[in-house]
Amino acid sequence: MKYHALIPAAGGGTRMGGGTPKQYLPLTGRPLIWHTLKTLTGVAAIDHVHVVLAPEDEFWGGYDWSDFKGRLTVWHCGGATRAESVIHGLRALQSLVAGDDWVLVHDAARCCLTVEHVGKLLAEVGDDPVGGLLAVPVADTLKRAQTDGRVAGTVAREGLWQAQTPQMFRYRMLLEALERMPEVTDEAGAIEAMGLHPxxxxxxxxxxxxxxxxxxxxxxxxxxxxxx
Structure with a gap:
């Protein structure tokens, strides 16, 4: 059994404004995604890290990624949505992974991830029959809005968590779940649609x-x- 990290990075980051996809925006002298890669390639338990880029990506080649040589593979097979990019990336890995291998899908834009975060996920989910994800309990009071921007009501926050990444599931299970439910916004949602509980x-x-x-x-x- 092995661990693989998969980073969908085919999006344009339109909410950031400007013409540079957010994964390439400068952050402490490096492109943002560099910090994400530094953490994931620094986790000894992870066998390999895979980045899924848009087929027409013109930015990647303009940076030096030699720090990750031998630990990183780039796939230019990203789709129009995050879920499509993950599905295409998983299919690209088909000959490289076993069905029961773990895949950790992580947002490129979560650049402050630490080795300790990943280590905790591996320790708590490594023997789980379903898989799991990093998350934080919701601390703020939540309001549901009306269409006019006024408060429609207060949502009870007890039992609510804010999902993060990595989200870690077995390769075969994850690919099957996403192919069934390609409209989900995260991997856990696809697993949940199969009646399972990450x-x-x-x-x-x-x-x-x-x-x-x-x-x-x-x-x-x-x-x-x-x-x-």
């Missing part, structure tokens, strides 16, 4: 996803202060 592994808010311009500043602060 395990929640408590992480923390530093494993944020860079979505808006301010998130990039937060990520830079986290990385800088973590080094100190």
């Amino acid at each position: 395990k929640l592994v408590a992480a923390d808010m530093t494993n944020l996803k860079v979505t808006w311009p301010l998130d990039l500043q937060l990520a830079e602060w986290i990385l800088a202060n973590r080094r100190q």
